[in-house]
Amino acid sequence: MTAALQVEALVKRYRPDRQPAVDGLTFTMPRGATWGLLGGNGAGKTTTIAMLLGLLKPSSGRILALGHDMARDRFAALARMNFSSPYIALPHRLTVAENLRVYGHLYGVERLEARIIELAEELNLSDLLARPAGELSAGQKTRVALAKSLINKPDLLLLDEPTASLDPDTADQMRGWLERYRAISGCAILLASHNMAEVERLCGHVLMLRRGVVVDHGAPAELIARYGRDNLEEVFLDIARAPHEVAAP
């Protein structure tokens, strides 16, 4: 079976006179896995996710998403992927149901109305379907964004800060939904997050980015043990504040 994501020597240089935002990123993420992409601000997480989604062209390197070369055949991969970020909005004046319908059509979802009802029930959105997305609270909007990202039952899900701005209860529910969806569907999930507790709970493997380079990687428990720390947050701070050898994932 092909990997969910195979990334080879990925480089993104926005300007020739500047340091690359991503510099030689290489990893292979298996299907059904949940991986975390960690790093401070400017580490290259957003640039990496944008390249994985085809929103940004790499300067060099190769991305195979679900076996499709993103440089030549990205739309075949995109139909089986999805994405959620609190920083990209859904149209505010459309109702929740209309928003889901739009994306259901864009992703060619079969039996769309039944899928919308199914998602609404799973994510407690049934009472919100007729409400404009712009009138929802931050937590409700995040649930709608998650519903949008699951509308096509993706095989590969990319999440940027999936629980940012959520209260602890809603964030916990969100993580529960993600865990359930992965268990049922076998979907691979790559998430960028600053919430280390979330990463420890959800991710089987973590890539630590610093200045566009993977400076370390491994299972959260492995990293915690290797750095002699109590939790991933302390590992993150160690890595963010001190220079490290570049590891090859």
Place this chain on the structure above:
Amino acid sequence: MMRRIWGLMYRHLALYRRSMPRLIELMYWPILQMVVWGFITAYLAGEQNNVASAAAGVLLGGVLLWEAALRSQMGFSLSFLEEMWSRNLGHIFVSPLRPRELVLALMALALARTLVAVLPAMVLAWALYGFNILNLGPALVGFFAALVIMGWAVALGVTSLILRFGQGAEALAWSVLFGITPFAAVFYPVSVLPAWLQPVAYALPAAHVFEGMRAALLEGRFDAGHMAAAFALDALWLAFMGWVFLSQLEASRDRGALLNIGE
């Protein structure tokens, strides 16, 4: 493919279905233009002699048909801008919607917006001023189509500039076609223009449409040459602007401009 195109169209049509002010806004300017020009032509027609009536018809026909180009261009550009304003472009560009499908959806939306905008003005021209644009006969469909296609081509250019320069280029969505009006021979023949400007006018599909319209209204004949020239130029402009749009889209992917467009 049709499903994805419909998806983007549905996103916009769902808004119009619920919003009467949006629908009224679509019809507002074409109707206002028609009313103002209708009274001007009624005043100029004076004694209603044959020459003046024909001239009035040419002016009203020009107003109505030029609105088709204006609304088509604005319909396309504003549909794209609405995606930008709602910060939804990121979701669209990471969906399986191909760039050509995005363009086709915007074209279809522009056509729908144009029909909703221009048809009431046409009815009003007939009801208030006795000008029936259907007198142009089957050629009307050709004139209308040629101008709608020209609107799409100009809108592709505007959208390319928005991709290149971001929101700084937004104002062009409203103003660019007004800047072309003097050379489009909407209200006067191309021969009125200085000799050095006439080739510029004839490079525009609109100039051929309006020369053809005047031939039909004033001389009662169908000028196949101008009609063919209009569609040939449309094809050239559309192909060129389509290439510019796709090039700018790729350049935006390279620069990372799609990450923060609209912010």
